[in-house]
Amino acid sequence: LTMGRHFIQHLGGDRVFSCSNCDCPLTNRKELVSTRFTGATGRAFLFNRVVNLEFSGIHDRMMLTGRHLVRDVSCKKCKAKLGWIYEFAIEEGQKYKEGKVILERALINESEGFPDPVRDS
């Protein structure tokens, strides 16, 4: 698959989450919304903003919390599966998830980042 060099974004932050397979940066603690989710491999986290993802087609899935339209997300760099993104929630009470991303805990690692010396000094 010949493609040019993909641009890798980095959100920075004090605690950085990256792909456990290739260490590609994904998001950080500041973007974490909730840790109380469950994915295929176990515990999963809900984040506001995640970068460097590739998206699958839309799937209509029945989850613990109800019916949702989701896309699976994978690492842009190594294509490893990471979780999913909520496109649409059927039930009103679940609408807050729309646009947010679930990353499964086992598929990502957390590492030490650093604060931005320009803004957070």
Add this chain to the structure above:
Amino acid sequence: MENGCLNGVTNGNSGNHAASTAEAAAAAAASAVSPPLNERSLETVRLIGQFLRELGLSHSVDALVQESGCALENSAAASFRRHVANGDWDAAEECMQSLQSLVTEASSATEIAFRLCEQRYMELLEAGDYMGALNVLRNRLTPLKFNTGRVHELSTYIMCSDAEELHRISGWPGSLAGTREALLDQLQQFFPPAVMLPPRRLLSLLDEAVQYQLAKCRYHNTDLPVAEVSLLADHACSRDSAEFPARCGQVADQHQDEVRCCQFSPDGRHLATGCKDGAVFIWRVDDLTLRLSVARRYHIGEERGGVACLAWSPDSRLLLCCAAEDSSDVLVWCVSPPPLLPPASAAAHHHSLLAESHLNGASVVVNSASVLSGGSSEPQRFSRGGTPEESLTTAAWFPDSVHFVAGGIRGQFYLFSLEAGYRKSWDFIRVVALATRTDRDGNTAALAADSFGRVRQYRFDTMQDETLLQEDGSIIAMCLSRDQQVAALNVVNSGLRLWDLQHRVCLQRLAGPGISQGGYCLHACFGGLTGNFLASGSQDNCAHVWRIGGADSQPDRLSGHSGIVNSVAWNPQHHGMLVTASDDCTIRVWLPTARALSAAATDHGSGGTAATDGSSGQASANLASSPATHSPSDSNPDEDDDDGILE
């Protein structure tokens, strides 16, 4: 033949309006032309009259004035002009009495009188009439009580013994050197144009029109002086006749994988290309044909993810290379030895060291003195010697060709020097792209685009930093114009943005659907004779070329590649030569049409790859056939004997 009438005043000198409209009416009535000339026509007649008079065609001027019934200028002003030109200073001053009311600002009347007397004084001195000069100084200049400093200065010139000394000491070139005409040109500024036209008015309007056309010319890449542009039709270079790189003149397919970067050396004699498989080729540019031929082959190793960044030192001798995947070091090759050859003993030492490294088969880190003074294919490696988690993926040289900065998205941002290696670090900056910029005082700062969409300036000597601009999206790539005043940023989903670095404003947004939506690292490059073009790689397999500041912000598209164009390079010395590097494993050389066609002709002769396409905006069908006929690169007769050894 002036009939003492003045055409309408249109320049805001309201006090004279009543007088001049009456005169205008009289002029219109006296005119032989019917229907009478309107405002614009009268003004044009005046400009033409001035032009003819400045050429010395006085009969034509008289005929023009009579037939149109339009005086070239206010009659008092005309008399004033005549008197000054003839040196009739008293008469000139008398004329000033009647002109006084027409002066734009009341206070200028004194200055005008002063300047007249000044010229008169200098001319008297020049002629040796000291008594006359003193008289002017005492009885005319001094009572004006204007610019007493200058009056003092003037009084010292009396001590000059002759005209030649006077000219030398005062800097006044003399009455024969057109100083009276120069004086008139200066005095004109005190009067509204309706009274006295600015000198050479028609010619300056025509020059402005030409400059406007040149600025709008889409393909203009030549040094045509304004005075040589024909007025007979609007100037517009055609794509094929201009010095614009419109056509592909060479397709070079020596690389085996996606070509990611390309950079010309500042002296325009070499091109460096970097590949996904880790190969770095140095190409020589033939001075006459602008043909590329491989001169060196370097390799950085396959596990590094390919070449991410290539940077030539400003003296065109050294090439710096950064790898794409989290490499904690950068490599520097010496492509050309320095002009002063090292003494024989050092050279011998270098040769023996090199021989040793080949015998051992291990990669030896050769000390800088020997590597960077010879044309060795061993690169020198620069790193902080830190952990393998470090990542240096971009770099930029300082003007001294000794220091450089390197950085990456993991937060490393280091200053290196060739002699001492790692020097300094700037902590916690996630660097996406680097450049250096020297200000007017000669201080060089590093410019870093970071992961937060900012471009900031870092002075490693004073350890001061400041933010120059903040983009509203992530910055993918950055390049600076030749004069370092403009930065072109490739911003995610926004295309290219041009920023003025001095004033910190966004100048222009260049839309490019293939430029930033796909999230690929696509590089751009400024170029052209005056640096007024910007070329960029694109996802749509074309290179896009914009004329900056042109009326039209649609790019010209150079098509021909069969894969994403990752990078472009514009030759800084041969302004019509553009190179594109693509995922289709080739690089293409784009030249002005005439050169490209003759280059293709020689290509056919030697059985190499021919390029016969590349016309504006249309992908050509015959491209697919040309790569199939490539000659084996090793038999290229242009290759250097001094072939770099593959690691």
